[in-house]
Amino acid sequence: MSARRTPWWYYPIAVGGGLLGGALLAKYDEMSGLSLLGVPWFISALLLLIGATVLVMALRVHKYATTDPRKRVGMKPLDPQAAVSTLVLAKALALVGAALTGWYGGQILMCLEHAEAQYYAQAILECAIACAACVIDMVIGIVGEWLCQLPPMDGPESATMKEASRQRTIAPTAAKTRNVRS
Incomplete structure (x- = not known):
């Protein structure tokens, strides 16, 4: 399975959609x-x-994915399905956090003109706290998505693999040379 990073422009679209929805809800509430x-x-x-x-x-997931397999001896194995589910949760949290930030932000913007009324002042305060929580969730989702990425695999062209291949070819040759001299 291959997963791609969520494009950056999804977040402004989610915020914009939420902003529109929140503003429409506030207008409907007023009417x-x-x-x-x-x-x-x-x-x-x-x-x-x-x-x-x-x-x-x-x-x-990040700790397991970045730990050298030889050093995982005492670690509890990570279920691949759990790792994928964590990635999906992080992506969903980021997008829902963005949409809800817009939703509560739209309500705040539409209520500002009536802020002197107790009902609207209370709604603004509640929405501001929820908006802050949603921004935190959006950031956690974006960071969580980054944490769930796998480290790059060493391909045959990488310096590490070339050195390992060179060491494998040198070792048998050196062993043959020692046997011939004996």
């Missing part, structure tokens, strides 16, 4: 009189908890 703005406090905490979980998983 209809429904109380749809804001976000419960535990949602921000839950978003940060999810981000921390993905970061821990990505760090585990």
